[in-house]
Amino acid sequence: MKVVAAVDRSGFVFDARGLSAPRLAALAAAKASGTPLAKAPGGRKAGAREALDFAARHALANPILVDVTADDTSDTLKQALAAGMHLVLANKRPLTAHRKLYDELRALAEERGRRLLHETTVGAGLPIIDTYYKLVESGDRVQKIEGCPSGTLGYLFGELGRGRRFSEALRGAIAKGYPEPDPRDDLCGMDVARKALILGRLLGFPGELEDIEVESLVPEEARGLPLEEFLRRLDEWDEPWRRRIEEARSSRGVLRYRSIVTPRRIRVGLVAVDASSPLASLNGTDNQFIFTTQRYRANPLVITGPGAGPAVTAGGILNDVLKLAST
The missing domain is CATH 3.30.360.10 (Dihydrodipicolinate Reductase; domain 2)
Known part of the structure; x- marks a missing residue:
C-alpha cells in the first residue's frame, strides 16, 4: 500500500511511486506550521477537481480517496467514484446532506463497484x-x-x-x-x-x-x-x-x-x-x-x-483503508 498524493485547498503533492515516510512527515510538519501543499517541494497549485484528474491519469492499482475535510465534498466524491476510486470518509457532511445527494452517492458507488467506508464519522475509532x-x-x-x-x-x-x-x-x-x-x-x-x-x-x-x-x-x-x-x-x-x-x-x-x-x-x-x-x-x-x-x-x-482525538481517529481511518486495500 502506498500514499501517492496529499491534497489541500491550495493544491497537491503527487508521486505515483509513493510518497516516502520522511516526505510525508515533512509535509505534515510544513502544514502544521502553516505552509500550504502548493508551496511545498514538488507541490502543484490546483483545486480538488484538477488534483483528482491528475491522479486519475496514472495507472493506480485499487486507488482509495480519503476525505478528512469538514466540507460538503459530494461533487469531489462523485468524481472520485467515477474515476474508479474507493472512498474512506471521516467527513460527516456528505453523509448528512440532502437525502437525494446521499442516495446518489451510494448508488454511484454501487454502480461503479466501489466501496464507501466511514467508520470514523461516528465514534472516531470505535467499531x-x-x-x-x-x-x-x-x-x-x-x-x-x-x-x-x-x-x-x-x-x-x-x-x-x-x-x-x-x-x-x-x-x-x-x-x-x-x-x-x-x-x-x-x-x-x-x-x-x-x-x-x-x-x-x-x-x-x-x-x-x-x-x-x-x-x-x-x-x-x-x-x-x-x-x-x-x-x-x-x-x-x-x-x-x-x-x-x-x-x-x-x-x-x-x-x-x-x-x-x-x-x-x-x-x-x-x-x-x-x-x-x-x-x-x-x-x-x-x-x-x-x-x-x-x-x-x-x-x-x-x-x-x-470517541475523540487524532490517534484513535487515525486508527479508524487506517482500518478502513486496510479493508479496501485487501479487497
Whole structure:
C-alpha cells in the first residue's frame, strides 16, 4: 500500500511511486506550521477537481480517496467514484446532506463497484458502523441505537457532575482543545445530530437533518453574541446549570447529552439518566453506544471508549483503508 498524493485547498503533492515516510512527515510538519501543499517541494497549485484528474491519469492499482475535510465534498466524491476510486470518509457532511445527494452517492458507488467506508464519522475509532453491519449481515435487525456520541459534551457533563461550575468546565474543555473553535457549535447539538443521522440512515430513517428533534444547550440570549463576548460571559450561566445538576442528582440521576435513533424518529437532547444506566458511567471524552436488536433486546449491546482525538481517529481511518486495500 502506498500514499501517492496529499491534497489541500491550495493544491497537491503527487508521486505515483509513493510518497516516502520522511516526505510525508515533512509535509505534515510544513502544514502544521502553516505552509500550504502548493508551496511545498514538488507541490502543484490546483483545486480538488484538477488534483483528482491528475491522479486519475496514472495507472493506480485499487486507488482509495480519503476525505478528512469538514466540507460538503459530494461533487469531489462523485468524481472520485467515477474515476474508479474507493472512498474512506471521516467527513460527516456528505453523509448528512440532502437525502437525494446521499442516495446518489451510494448508488454511484454501487454502480461503479466501489466501496464507501466511514467508520470514523461516528465514534472516531470505535467499531460502531462495523458493528452495525456485522449484526445485519448475520441476520439480526437493529431496532434502536442510543448513545452519547460527543466527547466534548461527555467531558463537560462529567466535570459538572464532579461539582465544577459550567464556566470552569467549558473553559477547561477549551484549554484541552476538545470543542470546536466556537464551542457553541458543540453546545447547539448539531454535531451530535449529524452523527445520529448517519446512524439513522443505516437503519432506514427517511428524513433530513432538519427533521431531527435537537435540543440546543446554547442559551437563547447567547446565540447571536460575538465569540469573545460569549466566552467572557460564561459565568452568567453557572447558576442555571448548577440547578439542573442538583435537580438530576436529587432523583439519583446524572445529566447526559443523548441521541436516540430508530428507523422512524431521531431525538437529540439533554436527559437525566439513572445512576444504574450504562450512560451514567461515562468518563472524560468517552463515547457510548447502546444497540437494541432482535437478539440483543433484553440485554442490549454496549460499546464504550474514546470517541475523540487524532490517534484513535487515525486508527479508524487506517482500518478502513486496510479493508479496501485487501479487497
